Amino acid sequence: MLSALTQLLIFQLAGEFVARSLALPIPGPVLGMLLLFFTLLLRQGPSTELQTSSQNLLQHLSLLFVPAGTGIMVHLHRVAAEWLPLLLSLLISTTVTLIVTALVMKLCQRNAGATGDAA
Amino acid sequence: MTQDIGQIWVYLAASPLMGLTITLLAYQGAFRIYQRSGCNPLANPVLIAVTALVAFLGITGTAYETYFAGAQFVHFLLGPATVALAVPLYMQLKRVRAMLWPVLAGLLAGSLTAIGSAVLVGRLFGASETTQLSLAPKSVTTPIAMGIAERIGGIPSLTAVLVIVTGILGALGARWVFDAMRLRDPAIRGFAIGVASHGIGTARAFQVNEQSGAFAALAMGLNGALTALLVPFLARWMPL
Numbered sequence: 001m002l003s004a005l006t007q008l009l010i011f012q013l014a015g016e017f018v019a020r021s022l023a024l025p026i027p028g029p030v031l032g033m034l035l036l037f038f039t040l041l042l043r044q045g046p047s048t049e050l051q052t053s054s055q056n057l058l059q060h061l062s063l064l065f066v067p068a069g070t071g072i073m074v075h076l077h078r079v080a081a082e083w084l085p086l087l088l089s090l091l092i093s094t095t096v097t098l099i100v101t102a103l104v105m106k107l108c109q110r111n112a113g114a115t116g117d118a119a
Numbered sequence: 120m121t122q123d124i125g126q127i128w129v130y131l132a133a134s135p136l137m138g139l140t141i142t143l144l145a146y147q148g149a150f151r152i153y154q155r156s157g158c159n160p161l162a163n164p165v166l167i168a169v170t171a172l173v174a175f176l177g178i179t180g181t182a183y184e185t186y187f188a189g190a191q192f193v194h195f196l197l198g199p200a201t202v203a204l205a206v207p208l209y210m211q212l213k214r215v216r217a218m219l220w221p222v223l224a225g226l227l228a229g230s231l232t233a234i235g236s237a238v239l240v241g242r243l244f245g246a247s248e249t250t251q252l253s254l255a256p257k258s259v260t261t262p263i264a265m266g267i268a269e270r271i272g273g274i275p276s277l278t279a280v281l282v283i284v285t286g287i288l289g290a291l292g293a294r295w296v297f298d299a300m301r302l303r304d305p306a307i308r309g310f311a312i313g314v315a316s317h318g319i320g321t322a323r324a325f326q327v328n329e330q331s332g333a334f335a336a337l338a339m340g341l342n343g344a345l346t347a348l349l350v351p352f353l354a355r356w357m358p359l
Binding site for chain 1: 138142146150165166168169176177190194197198201202203204205206207208209210220221222229233242246247250258261263269270276277281282283284285288289296300302307308311312340344347348351
């Protein structure tokens with residue numbers, strides 16, 4: 001657990017370092033994720049420890065959203081003032097995204113003549 | 120005696136221990152309610168925990184900053200957790216090789232649609248510029264979305280709430296949308312849910328079908344990375 005957590009922090013730190021030094025607009029942890037991903041590709045897979053620890057951490061991913069979500073109390077006035085555009089934006093955008101993603105995949109699969117076992 | 124308790128309260132309410140403890144308590148209580156409801160997406164544990172905490176802090180008159188002094192220890196773990204997403208992403212890569220092109224095309228189309236339509240619909244109905252920027256990354260998992268919002272001048276905590284609502288909407292509505300489209304393929308259904316509504320949609324997809332869940336998890340990871348790349352550049356060039 002300890003060495004896996006250290007590993008994750010090192011990759012986050014590396015991501016932060018690259019993002020800042022190259023002035024990239026991408027969040028450091030996202031770059032850290034990409035760096036770890038490519039490392040896993042090179043090493044052909046994570047160690048058992050890294051795999052278990054990541055699983056444990058991601059199992060309670062929802063908990064980590066709570067402190068930030070509670071920050072809505074500071075923005076209640078904004079939500080109250082803009083609830084209609086917010087609600088319509090989320091509702092329409094989520095529905096359209098589901099449809100567009102599925103349609104493009106279906107068309108692409110048909111054109112490629114792919115024969116997956118997913119029917 | 121009552122005065123003593125009052126003094127103890129004043130001390131404890133200002134200490135980081137309080138913020139951290141009530142966060143864990145609220146989440147565990149919320150998670151139990153979610154499980155009891157048969158994992159109903161409407162009983163989303165984050166939504167319940169946040170509602171309970173906002174009510175508690177409001178009633179006790181505690182400032183968010185005071186609360187966050189303790190809760191930041193939980194919040195900090197979002198960074199390493201984002202890095203850890205690389206592991207399931209890698210584990211699912213092999214399953215996806217057969218569907219590489221549909222996956223890449225769907226990802227790009229879905230990611231652009233999610234960002235563009237959220238901002239445009241918001242603008243159309245009169246959302247302020249800051250709100251539009253906070254809406255842009257709403258389809259990706261919270262740690263990534265908050266990082267993006269911070270970078271482009273949105274409000275990270277507003278984005279966090281918008282992300283959670285998006286997840287709940289996707290988890291609730293996806294089945295209805297796909298059935299209306301007469302779409303059966305569990306891989307495509309899962310992937311589209313993952314692109315549109317990240318982790319909350321993914322959790323839902325896993326309950327319906329194993330293959331859907333795996334593709335949703337993949338979509339969530341890929342869309343997180345792609346949106347983090349796309350939004351900052353779009354925000355720079357899209358006139359707001």
